[in-house]
Amino acid sequence: MAEAHVRPARPEDAEEVARLQLETWRTGFATVLPAEVLDGFDAAAAAEQWRQTIAQGPASVFVAEEGRWVVGFCSAGPSPESESAAANDVPVPDAATVALVGTLLVEPRWGRRGHGGRLLATTAAALRAGGATRGIAWVPERNAASVNFYRRAGWEPDGVVRTLDAAGQPLREVRLTGSLELALG
Template sequence: MAEADVREAVASDAAEIARIQVETWQTAYAEILPPAVLAGLDSAQAEQEWREAVTSGAATVLLATEGRWTVGFCAAGPAPESEVAAADGALPADASTTVLVSALLVEPRWGRRGHAGRLLGTLGRRFAEAGATRGIAWVPESDSASLSFYRAAGWAPDGTVRTLDAGGRPLREMRLTGPLDFEFEHH
């Protein structure tokens, strides 16, 4: 295997991040999202949004590389109160030190090579060093690959679910939570 690494994204990475997002969603979420939603993904709009995310500093965006290839990315930042609140709106005691992992994608052709674990591990270390205490992520209930990955990282559903409108089709997501010091279990 070529040398694998994780690095901070810069503005010039936005096009590649958008390409990975669109292509990965169209492949990995073909059974989860309606075809019209996947067909309507706009690479140019996604690129603009990722460029802003990388340059605004509102989120930490990391890239996974293997050799000269960018193979995946993740984005996270302080969890907004609306994302960390319980179903009744109550905030947990650690709401201000909780991180929301808003995106974690590795191109399927580069999967099962440790890239997602390196991304999440690097992200966890950075946020823990800055005082964060735990992380959360929203994952579609039907995304067994992502659920297995997070479970291997020591994260578990916290009992909170939400339903999004995915092009006229309901998409149920579970909120997973866990520590930022990852010990991956290999199955």
């Protein structure tokens, strides 16, 4: 295997991040996301949004590289209080130090090579350095691979679910939470 590492994203990575997002959704999420969502993905608009996020935040974005290729990315930052609230919408006591992993994707052809774990561990270290104490991530309930990935990292579903509107179809997500004290095995 070529050298693999994770680094902070740069604005010039935005097009590749958007391409990875689209490819991963089309390949890995085809059974989860409606075709209208996938067909309506605007790569140019996504790239501009990623460029802005990379340059200005509030989330931090990291990319995984293998050799000279960007193969995955992770976006995370402070969690809005509404994202970390209890099932009854009551803010949790540690709301100010909860981080939200908004997106963690590895292009499927680069899967099973440790990139997701490196991304999550690097992101977790950066979040801890910024004062976060634990993380959360919302994952489509039917996406067993993603749920199992977070579970292997020690994160567990906390019983909170939500249903999003995905082009007029319900998309049920589970919230997973866990420690940001992660280390690569």
